[in-house]
Amino acid sequence: MNTTKILGEGVGIQSQGIVDQTETQTNEGLTSALIIGRFMRGRVDKPMTIHQGNIRGQLGYEPNNTDYIAVQDCLDTGVPSVRVLRVRSITEM
């Protein structure tokens, strides 16, 4: 038996594959926050994904920097990771 995507004159079955109707609306975006701050290190061209394992390396350990403390506090609540965007202050030397 001929099973094909476009059936011609011949005997056969036309099937164009499975159509996925099972996808539903999910609110995955609700768990994504972006913290904007000034840090010792890090890229400025796009957000970085920061977790407990890379916060000190990627952002630079600055226990007196309010922005760093905010990221650290956020991770300390048990959130697996958070997105961080580094900006350079205009007044920064």
Add this chain to the structure above:
Amino acid sequence: MSNLKLTSNGTLILDGNSAAVLDLNFETFSFLKNTDLEVAFFSKVVTPTSLLDITMHLRIIDSITGDEVIKIKGIVDGDPENLASIIAVADATEEFEQFDLQIHDALGAILLSRAFNPANSLGRNKETLSLSDEVPLNFNADETYSLITTLVDKPAYLVLPRVIDIDVYVSLLRVAEKLNIPLDVEIDATMTAEQAIQFAESLDAQTHQVQLIWSPNVCRARDTTSLRGRKVPATYIGQYIGDKLLRNARINAHGFAPIHYAVAWKDYPFKKKALELRSDVVLDESTLEMLAQAKVNVVRPIKFERVMYVLSDVLTQRQSKNSALRLVNAAEIAMRTKNDVVDILKNHMLKPTEDYLDKASKEIDKYLSEAATSGWLKPAEDLNGKPYAFRLIPDKDFPFERVRLYLARRPEGATRSVIFDDDVLVK
């Protein structure tokens, strides 16, 4: 851009001019500061005969704390298509903007290097070179605006832990309004109440997207080991956003998070070591009233069964006496339902009009009905006792390509005041 050279006598040099048998130019996307480069070569066999027997280990580490920034290792080979080569490994990390390796008969020099580790050795030989500090470009409001608004995976919340440059704040406010998402801003924890009020007024947000938080408390720093000692300002916004994300992870069977419960008050106590209200801050009735008028949500101690430091209000910067949008949770429900309905409209775009109207209507109805059963929406008198109403119809002027959506819904609120009429009776 940094340049690592290995000279023919086995010396490793960073940013030097001498002739080299191994020349590596690299630049990371991250603007580095206070970092060292650790270099080590390892032989895989007892008697290496070609560079394919040698692996190169590169680590960029914090020069003070030793924290690892980037680590790569691979064969000393300049071919990016050889998956084991250090170039292919560096490219795969997506941490390097540039990584170019040039080799000219480097085996002898590597064997002479102090960073070389023969096979079966302890593997402790390495050389540490100090990398120069890099300074990123100045903040550009338009670039930041377009950077965040064009992200494919758009954020659900924006968080600004402190406002130093008003330009950054204004840029983020534009982003929040464009993406229709909340922007949570923390006011400097060292300000006085009057300064915090003035600061809030000077920001002049006037929109339900913005919430201002002020925590006039002090605590022991996170990494301290004792409870007695010097205290530092206890900033709250990090924990606030963490609690909010955790709340949002508690979705029900329909996939709806309990965003109608604001992250505030007793259920979300502020957890830091040895918390204490600043001694110079007096949160009396008049001060609290002025802070509420400036719509600053204060983190302060409140006595429940025991004393807890909690976020004591849920006001947004919306200038209104009784609008739903002046409450953080109602504003979030309004924003979230709008964004989700826009997503549904987007999903069915470019379908035949009849099909579009039918499918989008059904999906919007299902979404809003589930939002209502999840507690986000409440029955409203203006909607004949229903929690929402919408109309999706073809446009009269452009019947072939445009449809119109009208959507009304009544978000859940949050009780923040009680009128208590108190009588004492004889009988």
